[in-house]
Amino acid sequence: MSATRIDGKAFAAGLRERVGVLAEEFSAKAGRKAGLAVVLVGDDPASQVYVGSKGKATVAANMASFEHKLAGDTSQADLLALIDRLNGDDSVDGILVQLPLPDHLDEQAVVDRIVPNKDVDGLTPVSTGRLALGLNGMVPCTPLGSLMLLKDQLGSLEGLNAVVIGRSILVGKPMAQLLLDANATVTIAHSRTKDLPEIVRRADIVVAAVGRPEMVKRDWLKEGATVIDVGINRLAPAEGETKGRLVGDVDFGEASEVAGAITPVPGGVGPMTIAVLLRNTIVAAHHNAGIDLAEGAI
Numbered sequence: 001m002s003a004t005r006i007d008g009k010a011f012a013a014g015l016r017e018r019v020g021v022l023a024e025e026f027s028a029k030a031g032r033k034a035g036l037a038v039v040l041v042g043d044d045p046a047s048q049v050y051v052g053s054k055g056k057a058t059v060a061a062n063m064a065s066f067e068h069k070l071a072g073d074t075s076q077a078d079l080l081a082l083i084d085r086l087n088g089d090d091s092v093d094g095i096l097v098q099l100p101l102p103d104h105l106d107e108q109a110v111v112d113r114i115v116p117n118k119d120v121d122g123l124t125p126v127s128t129g130r131l132a133l134g135l136n137g138m139v140p141c142t143p144l145g146s147l148m149l150l151k152d153q154l155g156s157l158e159g160l161n162a163v164v165i166g167r168s169i170l171v172g173k174p175m176a177q178l179l180l181d182a183n184a185t186v187t188i189a190h191s192r193t194k195d196l197p198e199i200v201r202r203a204d205i206v207v208a209a210v211g212r213p214e215m216v217k218r219d220w221l222k223e224g225a226t227v228i229d230v231g232i233n234r235l236a237p238a239e240g241e242t243k244g245r246l247v248g249d250v251d252f253g254e255a256s257e258v259a260g261a262i263t264p265v266p267g268g269v270g271p272m273t274i275a276v277l278l279r280n281t282i283v284a285a286h287h288n289a290g291i292d293l294a295e296g297a298i
């Protein structure tokens with residue numbers, strides 16, 4: 001049996017298209033474009049690429065993109081001062097600080113400084129608290145994009161056993177919360193989990209968000225399971241390659257033989273993250289400008 005390949009890239013393109021239409025209408029009503037500011041500290045080449053592609057996608061969706069690239073030795077005070085400036089700038093609707101930050105910076109203090117109504121990454125205490133309480137609010141992009149793919153694939157998630165591998169604030173925890181809200185039965189696994197393959201074998205839904213290349217193997221999966229591979233790992237270049245291959249946390253070749261459906265890397269969750277970031281930004285822009293956006297409009 002060969003699994004259905006879940007085409008995140010195509011789903012994301014559709015979402016970006018709808019965001020683009022809403023953004024066009026927003027500009028006409030508000031007399032300004034919706035704006036997203038992305039802050040990058042240091043010159044990690046992979047992060048540079050993400051920031052560049054986010055910027056292009058933002059402009060393509062009829063929104064304004066503000067990129068702030070700061071030196072790797074930027075001080076906490078200077079970074080907080082930039083956040084304060086963006087908080088007070090009416091042309092900025094969303095602020096994303098690319099994580100991880102260099103070690104000398106206090107990540108949570110920086111994220112906490114973002115005003116909740118511009119928290120398009122859903123990482124401030126207000127956003128995480130609202131998600132925990134089941135209230136409307138900004139939801140982190142990768143988990144929300146993953147949930148969209150799951151609902152598209154499966155319809156109702158009610159009563160399904162879901163195993164999330166990883167418990168980060170950015171991915172694992174909010175993913176588990178969303179699955180719980182969708183009435184799945186949720187298990188969260190992490191680096192101290194015992195008998196991980198056995199736990200994963202019980203799952204109808206597996207979300208892998210670990211950061212370990214091709215960790216999840218064929219015999220970890222129940223026949224027909226739906227697999228969401230969040231991992232983005234760059235392998236070392238093979239002979240004759242200049243750049244190593246990009247792989248997920250799941251061994252795609254093996255898993256495809258048992259899973260019912262699976263997201264590829266690249267072309268799965270990654271493009272959804274960017275599309276949902278734009279979606280969150282247009283939602284924030286409507287709130288910030290006091291313009292109604294119908295429930296379920298996007």
Ligand SMILES: NC(=O)C1=CN([C@@H]2O[C@H](COP(=O)(O)OP(=O)(O)OC[C@H]3O[C@@H](n4cnc5c(N)ncnc54)[C@H](OP(=O)(O)O)[C@@H]3O)[C@@H](O)[C@H]2O)C=CC1
Nearest residue numbers: 142166167168171190191209210211230231232269270273
């Ligand atoms: N596709 C996309 O859009 C995105 C992809 N990513 C990718 O997703 C992956 C995870 O990202 P993120 O959540 O930020 O990573 P973190 O490093 O913050 O978290 C990794 C989690 O995996 C757990 N873990 C580590 N090793 C094991 C193991 N051997 N067995 C079980 N659990 C383990 C850790 O457990 P513990 O808590 O005990 O340390 C931790 O909870 C990365 O590859 C990242 O690049 C991230 C964001 C967006």
Ligand SMILES: Nc1nc(=O)c2c([nH]1)NC[C@@H]1CN(c3ccc(C(=O)N[C@@H](CCC(=O)O)C(=O)O)cc3)C=[N+]21
Nearest residue numbers: 097098099100121232265266267268269270271273274
């Ligand atoms: N505050 C914060 N929020 C984030 O959401 C965040 C972050 N920090 N730090 C880094 C991770 C990583 N991340 C990705 C987004 C898109 C792709 C993506 O589009 N990937 C393409 C391939 C890209 C390529 O070829 O390099 C794909 O999977 O098809 C990947 C990874 C967001 N992150």
